[in-house]
Amino acid sequence: xxxxxxxxxxxxxVCYALLSIYxxxxxxxxxxxxxxxxxxxxSVAPFKVGFSPFLDYExxxxxxxxxxxxxxxxxxxxxxLGIVAATILGFAIGIMRSSSNWLASKFSLVxxxxxxxxxxxxxxxxxxxxxxxxxLPPPKQSLEFGVFYLNGRGLQTPLPIIENSxxxxxxxxxxxxxxxxxxxxxxxAKKRFFETGKTLPVFSLSLVFIILFTTLMFYALGGPLxxxxxxxxxxxxxxxxxxxxPLFSLWFSLTIYTSAFIAxxxxxxxxxxxxxxxxxxxxxxxxxxxxxxxxxxxxxxxVIIPPTISQYLNLTKNSSLAMAVGYxxxxxxxxxxxxxxxxQALIIIAMTIIFFECCSLFTSFVxxxxxxxxxxxxx
Amino acid sequence: MASNTIxxxxxxxxxxxxxxxxxxxxxxxxxxxxxSNTLITLLVFYLIFLYIPPFIxxxxxxxxxxxxxxxxxxxxxxxxxxxxxxxxxxxxLFGLYFATNPDQMWRPIIAFIGFFGLLIPxxxxxxxxxxxxxxxxxxxxxxxxxxxxRGGVFGIPDSDPSQWGGLLLTFTLAFVGIILALPLGxxxxxxxxxxxxxxxxxxxxxIEFWRGTPxxxxxxxASVMLPLFFPSGVEFDKVVRAxxxxxxxxxxxxxxxxxxxxxxxxxxxxxxxxxxxxxxWQQTIFIILPQALKISxxxxxxxxxxxxxxxxxxxxxxxxxxxxxxxNSSRSLDWNGYxxxxxxxxxxxxxxxxxxxxxxxxxxxxxxxxxRRE
Numbered sequence: 001x002x003x004x005x006x007x008x009x010x011x012x013x014v015c016y017a018l019l020s021i022y023x024x025x026x027x028x029x030x031x032x033x034x035x036x037x038x039x040x041x042x043s044v045a046p047f048k049v050g051f052s053p054f055l056d057y058e059x060x061x062x063x064x065x066x067x068x069x070x071x072x073x074x075x076x077x078x079x080x081l082g083i084v085a086a087t088i089l090g091f092a093i094g095i096m097r098s099s100s101n102w103l104a105s106k107f108s109l110v111x112x113x114x115x116x117x118x119x120x121x122x123x124x125x126x127x128x129x130x131x132x133x134x135x136l137p138p139p140k141q142s143l144e145f146g147v148f149y150l151n152g153r154g155l156q157t158p159l160p161i162i163e164n165s166x167x168x169x170x171x172x173x174x175x176x177x178x179x180x181x182x183x184x185x186x187x188x189a190k191k192r193f194f195e196t197g198k199t200l201p202v203f204s205l206s207l208v209f210i211i212l213f214t215t216l217m218f219y220a221l222g223g224p225l226x227x228x229x230x231x232x233x234x235x236x237x238x239x240x241x242x243x244x245x246p247l248f249s250l251w252f253s254l255t256i257y258t259s260a261f262i263a264x265x266x267x268x269x270x271x272x273x274x275x276x277x278x279x280x281x282x283x284x285x286x287x288x289x290x291x292x293x294x295x296x297x298x299x300x301x302x303v304i305i306p307p308t309i310s311q312y313l314n315l316t317k318n319s320s321l322a323m324a325v326g327y328x329x330x331x332x333x334x335x336x337x338x339x340x341x342x343x344q345a346l347i348i349i350a351m352t353i354i355f356f357e358c359c360s361l362f363t364s365f366v367x368x369x370x371x372x373x374x375x376x377x378x379x
Numbered sequence: 380m381a382s383n384t385i386x387x388x389x390x391x392x393x394x395x396x397x398x399x400x401x402x403x404x405x406x407x408x409x410x411x412x413x414x415s416n417t418l419i420t421l422l423v424f425y426l427i428f429l430y431i432p433p434f435i436x437x438x439x440x441x442x443x444x445x446x447x448x449x450x451x452x453x454x455x456x457x458x459x460x461x462x463x464x465x466x467x468x469x470x471x472l473f474g475l476y477f478a479t480n481p482d483q484m485w486r487p488i489i490a491f492i493g494f495f496g497l498l499i500p501x502x503x504x505x506x507x508x509x510x511x512x513x514x515x516x517x518x519x520x521x522x523x524x525x526x527x528x529r530g531g532v533f534g535i536p537d538s539d540p541s542q543w544g545g546l547l548l549t550f551t552l553a554f555v556g557i558i559l560a561l562p563l564g565x566x567x568x569x570x571x572x573x574x575x576x577x578x579x580x581x582x583x584x585x586i587e588f589w590r591g592t593p594x595x596x597x598x599x600x601a602s603v604m605l606p607l608f609f610p611s612g613v614e615f616d617k618v619v620r621a622x623x624x625x626x627x628x629x630x631x632x633x634x635x636x637x638x639x640x641x642x643x644x645x646x647x648x649x650x651x652x653x654x655x656x657x658x659x660w661q662q663t664i665f666i667i668l669p670q671a672l673k674i675s676x677x678x679x680x681x682x683x684x685x686x687x688x689x690x691x692x693x694x695x696x697x698x699x700x701x702x703x704x705x706x707n708s709s710r711s712l713d714w715n716g717y718x719x720x721x722x723x724x725x726x727x728x729x730x731x732x733x734x735x736x737x738x739x740x741x742x743x744x745x746x747x748x749x750x751r752r753e
Contacts, residue, residue: 003574003575006575006578007575007576007577007578008577010577010578010581011577014581021608024607024608024609024610025604025607025608028606028607028610028611029607031611099419100408100409100412100416101409101410101412101416101419101420102409102410103409103410103419103420103423103424104419104420104423107423113734114730117684117688117729117730117733117734117737118688118726118729118730118733119688119689119691119702119729120688121691121692121694121695121702122691122702122722122725122726122729123726125702125706125722126718126719126722126723126726129706129718129722130709130718130719130721130722131719134718134719317592317593318593320593320595320596321595321692321695323595323695324694324695331593331595331596331599335596335599336599339599339603345603345604345607346604346607349596349599349600349603349604352596353588353591353592353596353600356591356592356593356596357587357588357591357592359591360587360590360591360592361591
């Protein structure tokens, strides 16, 4: 009875507070001449968006809602690029941290402690304003990294171009089926191992199969995809794609910052595998690579993966700091510029928050699935 | 009488093989243990020799420390321009108001001394009466801070919070965030473990809502929407708005840290206190929380480190914190072009505090770990 009253009162207070805040906000907005409605979605956005690789942008034609989509896609682009790079770098640094080489281990310790103890915003501004903008050469004298060129305008990268979209889709489907084939092959190999004890080099066989099969199909379908390399023209690059400097700086700093946290997760994961496991693996005669593959990695990954997934979410949220360098992601073009232009604070902030909440919910969803799978395989 | 007893004497221990002791052995196993190890060592050495000496030359040997304007640095471009940091030091630390009123500088200095005078003894193990120090820091110190830095009473000139800046503002925001977020976070953590469905779901929604949103969006919301939430006439200062945003954000993270501590407390504790006839609040305040908070100190410190770094985001909504002042100074006409020095100084200041706190929390974690094993 007592708890029912407490809950009832709490429910009433919270609902009343939210409702009155909502009404006051609507009233205040109307007093400033802004009628809260979604009708501004279809009106033309009067400002320029420089970077929109996935949706066509045209000044004087693109509407506000399209600006929102551009912002979301740009956020996702930098998040994906950052996640891939931070994972590779973070694992490399984390493995180095656990290496028996003293120098390598201390080097990665210094790396981790330097980069995770400074504000990300400071790092973004440092790399962008103090280093890249100040020191990167003009396009003519670009720094060359294989097929990548870095200059004061950004990073020139090769661009895959789909020549024949029909055949390309068929190719994607065949790749998908090759993975399914590998999945069944592995199941069969595992079953055979449990029944007869005979092993097969499953991993390398699968890899060879996938590579051979996809290459074969690629040529059988007449090469539906070509890769366009950037070529230096008279003043600027022709062909390929360009990651503008703000995107490059943001990606670079996010990668370095997040990799320090991932490296720490990796180190903790490797350290969490108890010494007894390694001794037991040796005593039953596993080779070194078998031990790493079958004993250390599976147990370490259990500790590494959950916090690393949270780091991916943090990276996505941190990409909103792009504002400082002028990359056009969702907070910059939507929660800042569009908000200032239209004054539709309520809807715009709500949509921005909902986008990030979706990312967050998706992350917890993935984490929950992963945790459940781990629990099932525990005895 | 001839002695026919044989005396057994222990021979001295033989020395370990010479290749397993001493620095030579250490170098051999830790740096050149195998071929790949040797390659890694050589590569890292190469990188160190490639980058460290030029950096030291730039940062120390060729650096400019003297003078009071940019002419010194413009003549000697080979080294860092620490003159710039020296000239702008007051601004970077205390913000524009106190830098332009040097006779008022004692106020933030005393505030800083008071803050560290309370904080540092708290971090040392053997300090007596820690509880009272902590309570002073969390209750009396903020009032003292407000009196002395804000002024306006006892003949101390008034300083407008919108004029605060630099490290002073960074500290103020982070400290206010943690003080206000702590009680809120404890309530939320208790709410999340409550048996009442309404309380529980409100707490979960609140915590996950703030944790899912980037701080910059929350700061935007605080600076743009907060005035809209209240009837006209209610005005907030920009700094206060940022404080509100930071507190709401931080309380969700504190709640999760405290929840971790609450989960670690054995159920027997609450059962025993129930058997003694304690009610919910008695139980929570006297039995559960003291134990849970102790366990959760390391994670609370970790969330505080994150908050301390994140306060730099207020520069995006136009507050002049340490980072913003560093940036503005390096863009001012007097010192245009010395970006690296500006960011590096701000970075080092942030780094010292964050690294110090993370060392402290790691040490605490280790200590708590052994406490439990005993």
